[in-house]
Amino acid sequence: MIMFGVVWGKGKGNVKRLMLIALASAILTLLMIATPGCWSARELDKRAIVVAVGIDKAKEPGKLEVSYQIIKPAEVGAPRPARGGEGQGRGVWVLSTTGDSLFDAAWKMSNVAGRRPFWGHLRLILFSEALAREGLGPFLDVLARNPMPRRLAWLAVARGCLARSILEGYSELEKVPAETIMGQLEEYGQNSTSLAQTLHGFLLEMENPGQSPAASAVELVSKGGPSAPNDGESGDEGSEDVERGRAGAGGTKLVPMVRGAAVFKRDRLVGWLDEEETRGLLWVTNRVRGASIVVDPLAGGRGKVTLEIVRARSRIRPEIKGGVPHVTVEISASANLAEQATASSLYTIEHLHELERELASAIENEVRMVVTRAQRDLRTDVFGFGLTFYRKHPRQWKAMAETWEDAYFPHVEVNLDVNTRLDVSGLIGPALKRRMTGTGW
Amino acid sequence: MLRVATTLLDLLRARKKPGSKGSPRGRAGEPPVHVLRDVQANAKAVAGFLGEPQDLVTRTFKLGGTKQLECGVIWIDGLADKRLISRHILKPLMSGAFEAQADATAPRGNVLEFVRDCGISLGQLRAVCDLREVVSGILSGDTAVFIQTSGQALLASTRGWKTRDVEEPRGESVIRGPREGFVEDLRTNTVLLRRRIRSPNLRIETLTIGSAGQTQVAVVYLEGIANPKVVEEVWARLRRIKIDAVLSDQYVEELIRDAPLSPFPTVANTERPDAVAAGILEGQVAVLVDGSPFALRMPVTFLQYFQSPEDYYVNFHTATLSRWLRLVALLAALTLPSLYVAVTTFNPEMLPTPLLVSIAAAREGVPFPVAIEAFLMELAFETLREAGLRMPRVIGPAVSIVGALVLGEAAISAGIVSAPTVIVVAFTAIASFSITYPDITAIARLLRFLLLALSAILGLFGLMTGFIAVHIHLLSLRSFGVPYMSPLAPSSLAARDILMRWPLWARTKRVGYITWQDMRRQPATSMPQAPVRRKRM
Known part of the structure; x- marks a missing residue:
């Protein structure tokens, strides 16, 4: 009021008045800007960057234990080696909170960490097998509802161990162990034997009519690969060491590995796919990016030929014949001849066609395997066959929609139309036959 | 007979521009x-x-x-x-x-x-x-x-006082191109222009400004190309000046410019006669002030500030690249610190994870918020710059070593500021110096602080608000009737000049928003061609 009095009352010249108005508005603007405060501003050193969360059942019944992999920036991004010479420390801190719901538990995190969690860079969401078997629906809600977690975060189920133990797993290469898992997921296309599923993809597949979702599967293996002694105790998944993610006997470190796929029915985990079955699934759903497939064309063990898939396309064609749903899966794949262990020359049209046929039957095998498994044992339509009917034959779909997975899907006749092509056989042409003495193995 | 006619003509001219002709008088009316x-x-x-x-x-x-x-x-x-x-x-x-x-x-x-x-x-x-x-x-x-x-x-x-020789311009040096710069003597300066444009249509008209200073001011333009209304307006504004003395071109600029409160220059200045000549050929009017080695050019548009005279002395590919660089540099000089502050404190999810981690690592243990840190570093840099200007040439390098290297390095290793902030501020400084005209550099500096404050308070929202406000202001400006953002707004075909320096043979017409007279610069067939091949004998 006083200000305006000054402005309008005693304005001597035009310029003076203008100056006063400018001053007044500047002060008012400053007040306006300064009073609301920095509502969502938070310094980076007051944020805890969560890269991965693991969700387990807590010991108390009805409660959740949520574990977080938080980046320790000072150790991960340090421009020069940290002083003290303690050697390379782990770049993350894994901590857990418990709560009645996912949100409830996560809300308590800053009490433990001393920093407000930042979910914008959450890249990996892990559920324990036990939770997944009971259904993920209740937990997915907050992940979809809350704006902070990205939908492009990977969604995986911990196979045979707690989600927390995966987060605590060891990584040889990365300071942030989650990055190894992420790398494995991103590089799935190298061999296409594991499924890389995002939260977004999972939600889509779950909500799609006529489809059940699949998630990535992560397990703990001994450092260096799956065929370590620990793996010998086959079937004994409940081994205490593995369960808790501790170092196995003899001090071997356990590292997380993405392998196979977790198959759901609606939101419940119903089973695991092994590597070949997973590739079968990927063949059907057009997600094979590359693979190495070994065929044995000259039957009789005279030598294996390894083919490298370089391009693969597939398409599901739904048909309804006489009221019965049929499905044709068209797969076309191009391959390079990558390696041959036989001394014979494969450099003839006949041999090349032979190889193509072998490749086609190998692909067919993989697909058959997984289709049979899904139809007979799991009874879940992870391929989205139903979805194609929903899209192509919406009217007939209405009748099938309710009972699709139990009444129709197991009996769908799946035809395979596999088309393969051998593109490149390498510049050396025939094998190094003069020097090759072995007969192949 | 002839003489009478000339006198009459003189009288007519004098009437058209009272005070322009005739001799310098003391106070009018005495x-x-x-x-x-x-x-x-x-x-x-x-x-x-x-x-x-x-x-x-x-x-x-x-x-x-x-x-x-x-x-x-x-x-x-x-x-x-x-x-x-x-x-x-x-x-x-x-x-x-x-x-x-x-x-x-x-x-x-x-x-x-x-x-x-x-x-x-x-x-x-x-x-x-x-x-x-x-x-x-x-x-x-x-x-x-x-x-x-x-x-x-x-x-x-018998005028003959000591004048400086024509030297290479300090502020706008080029690698290739003429090295003559204006000097303080008006006559020398008009000679520099006349030697570049020998057309009889080049008009150099003088008047005296300043009751005490009695400074000679020359208005230079090309009759038949410059817009007569603009010439008239320049004259009118010059005549309106009633100051006691005009000590440099800045005096004239401030007294005749449009939007006198705006930080953006609506009258350009340069110390290069070739730049002025180019402007005159484009239809601009130049004003030379005795005692000042700078010429004023008007009307001017914002985007002309990104066209260095050197653009036309190197091949057009290189010149195009530098034009792009300058635009990017301006953007960086304006927004980089504020963008950095806004993204790291408000929207860290926008950064790739490894980058975020690196920045977060550098931030560990730094006592100030990023905004304060950036502000302090900007302030330190501005102080250094100011000191460098005033410093005698001999100890200049010493200051920059102590200031930039020692201070910066020590501040980082002591953990008082974080390395990314120093990188951002340093790059901003370099970017701001790659803008061709010091006027624009100064504005970038000014607005940088404004945008920094806005983004520290409101994040990207504040940054955008500030940016939009600046744009609205730019769009509201005019320089001697020409919209400041031409040829972007109002848009015209001449906008093709912004992102590319076209080959000279492709520039067949004048830009078209400065003047409308005699648009043709050269025939359309100017592209050099090999002679038609003769038949082999």
Whole structure:
């Protein structure tokens, strides 16, 4: 009021008045800007960057234990080696909170960490097998509802161990162990034997009519690969060491590995796919990016030929014949001849066609395997066959929609139309036959 | 007959631009003081006007064989060229041959005319009646010649003071291209322009500004190309200046520019005659101010500031690249610190994870918020820059080493500021120096702080708000009737010049938003071609 009095009352010249108005508005603007405060501003050193969360059942019944992999920036991004010479420390801190719901538990995190969690860079969401078997629906809600977690975060189920133990797993290469898992997921296309599923993809597949979702599967293996002694105790998944993610006997470190796929029915985990079955699934759903497939064309063990898939396309064609749903899966794949262990020359049209046929039957095998498994044992339509009917034959779909997975899907006749092509056989042409003495193995 | 016609023409012109022609007068409205018929009285009066200064030289002698007529020659030591005076005024007037002739031919009372016609061998010579005019002539280096019994004085142009040589312009040096820069002397500067544009249509019109300073100001344009309305407006605005003295071009700029409160320059300045010539050919009007080695150009548009004169001295591929670089540099100089602050404190999810982790690592243990940190570093840099300007050349490098290297490195290793902030501020500084014109660099600096404050408070939202406000302001500006953001808004085909420097043979027309007259620069067939191949014999 006083200000305006000054402005309008005693304005001597035009310029003076203008100056006063400018001053007044500047002060008012400053007040306006300064009073609301920095509502969502938070310094980076007051944020805890969560890269991965693991969700387990807590010991108390009805409660959740949520574990977080938080980046320790000072150790991960340090421009020069940290002083003290303690050697390379782990770049993350894994901590857990418990709560009645996912949100409830996560809300308590800053009490433990001393920093407000930042979910914008959450890249990996892990559920324990036990939770997944009971259904993920209740937990997915907050992940979809809350704006902070990205939908492009990977969604995986911990196979045979707690989600927390995966987060605590060891990584040889990365300071942030989650990055190894992420790398494995991103590089799935190298061999296409594991499924890389995002939260977004999972939600889509779950909500799609006529489809059940699949998630990535992560397990703990001994450092260096799956065929370590620990793996010998086959079937004994409940081994205490593995369960808790501790170092196995003899001090071997356990590292997380993405392998196979977790198959759901609606939101419940119903089973695991092994590597070949997973590739079968990927063949059907057009997600094979590359693979190495070994065929044995000259039957009789005279030598294996390894083919490298370089391009693969597939398409599901739904048909309804006489009221019965049929499905044709068209797969076309191009391959390079990558390696041959036989001394014979494969450099003839006949041999090349032979190889193509072998490749086609190998692909067919993989697909058959997984289709049979899904139809007979799991009874879940992870391929989205139903979805194609929903899209192509919406009217007939209405009748099938309710009972699709139990009444129709197991009996769908799946035809395979596999088309393969051998593109490149390498510049050396025939094998190094003069020097090759072995007969192949 | 011819003379009458010329005078009439002069009168007409003078009417069109009152005050533009004619001689510099004292304050308008003061009655003229007539030149007296007595030499001594005149000399005294002149000395009286000037307060009897020591550098006023009065030389009196007797004229004519009979030595009856007293003659006085008055000039200011240092302003007038002594050699010219002695060789072309004193020597002929005092020589015996002249005296004999004078006695023989000159009728009494008309000696002045005789002296003018046969005595003084100088190019510029005029007879004046008003003593004030004589004084102002003397003050600009002329020499006054009084002759007894004559009610007029002769003013001979003998200007010859010390001037700086034409040197390479300091602020706008180029690697390839002419290395001449304007100097403080107006006449030299107009010569620099005339030598580039020899067209008879090049108009150089002068007026005097400043009741005390009496500074010569020249308006230069190309008749037939410059928009006559713009020329008229420039004249009108120049005539409106009533300041006591104009000490540099900035005085004139501030007194005639559009949007006087805006930080954006609506009148451009340059110390390169070639840049001015290019502007004149594009239809701009140049204003040269005596005593200032800068020329003003108008009308100007914002995007012209990204077109360096060097663009046209290197091949168009390279020039196009530098044009892009300059645009990016401006964007960086304006927004980089604020973007950094906004993204790291408000929207860290926008950064790739490894980058975020690196920044977070550097931030660990830094005592200030990013915004304060960035602000402090900007402040430190500005201080360094300011210090570098004032510093004697000898210790300049020492200051930059201590300031930039030692201070920066020590601040980082002590953990007081984080390395990314220093990188951002340093890159911003470099980017701001890669903008061609210092005017724009200064604005970028100013707005940088504003945007930094906005983004520290409101994040990206604040940054965008500030950015949009600046744009709205830019769009509201005009320079002598030309919208400041032409040719973007209002958009025209000439906008193709912004992102590319087109080959010279493709520039067949003038840009079209500065002037509308005589648009054709060259025929459309200017692209060089190989001769048509002859048939092999």
